[in-house]
Amino acid sequence: MKLSPPYTEDELLHQIAAGNEQAFQILFKKHRGRLYQYILGIVKSKEVAEELVLDVFLKIWMGKDIVTRIENIEAFLFRVACNKSIDFIRKASKSPKLIDILGDNIQFADNRNPETQLIQLEYEKILREAIDLLPPKRKEVYQMSREQGLSHSEIAEKLSIAKSTVANQIVDAQGFIKSFLLKNLDLAIILSLLLQQVKSNK
Numbered sequence: 470m471k472l473s474p475p476y477t478e479d480e481l482l483h484q485i486a487a488g489n490e491q492a493f494q495i496l497f498k499k500h501r502g503r504l505y506q507y508i509l510g511i512v513k514s515k516e517v518a519e520e521l522v523l524d525v526f527l528k529i530w531m532g533k534d535i536v537t538r539i540e541n542i543e544a545f546l547f548r549v550a551c552n553k554s555i556d557f558i559r560k561a562s563k564s565p566k567l568i569d570i571l572g573d574n575i576q577f578a579d580n581r582n583p584e585t586q587l588i589q590l591e592y593e594k595i596l597r598e599a600i601d602l603l604p605p606k607r608k609e610v611y612q613m614s615r616e617q618g619l620s621h622s623e624i625a626e627k628l629s630i631a632k633s634t635v636a637n638q639i640v641d642a643q644g645f646i647k648s649f650l651l652k653n654l655d656l657a658i659i660l661s662l663l664l665q666q667v668k669s670n671k
Contacts (some may be wrong), residue, residue, distance in 0.1 A: 480492075
């Protein structure tokens with residue numbers, strides 16, 4: 470059945486339930502833009518937002534047999550979009566690749582971008598908190614390595630400790646910092662950092 474405007478969303482849903490692809494396309498075009506902007510605000514990635522928008526509408530198409538029971542289609546779409554966005558961020562935050570890159574050496578690609586600047590400031594704030602929580606000797610070794618740029622041998626000589634002790638202290642410090650960042654950074658920021666690193670490594 471070919472639809473001709475005007476039509477209500479209730480009519481669209483009934484037509485979608487009947488397998489009418491035109492009705493589905495009308496619904497998609499009507500809500501796609503706002504859903505995309507909403508999801509983008511959560512996941513901070515255009516590519517991911519596009520993919521999740523399609524997933525939201527796929528749920529509608531695959532559930533044609535229940536769409537007529539939806540009382541408020543817009544509220545339903547945004548609820549599904551929210552759930553899918555949060556699920557995506559949670560899965561991304563547990564990614565082994567994220568654990569590998571999350572630490573004290575993240576490079577920020579474009580410092581002129583206001584959003585990137587805010588992410589960088591938040592990241593550096595939490596990183597500083599993590600460093601301040603290190604035991605005094607471990608913090609000293611870590612700062613000599615990361616902030617003063619000294620080699621393991623130079624640190625060992627200055628502090629009169631074994632080079633292996635220096636290495637162990639730095640490894641332990643990095644492990645604590647990664648764990649602290651993962652627990653205390655906002656999930657959306659964590660995802661943004663992951664996506665940045667993926668792009669910068671291409």
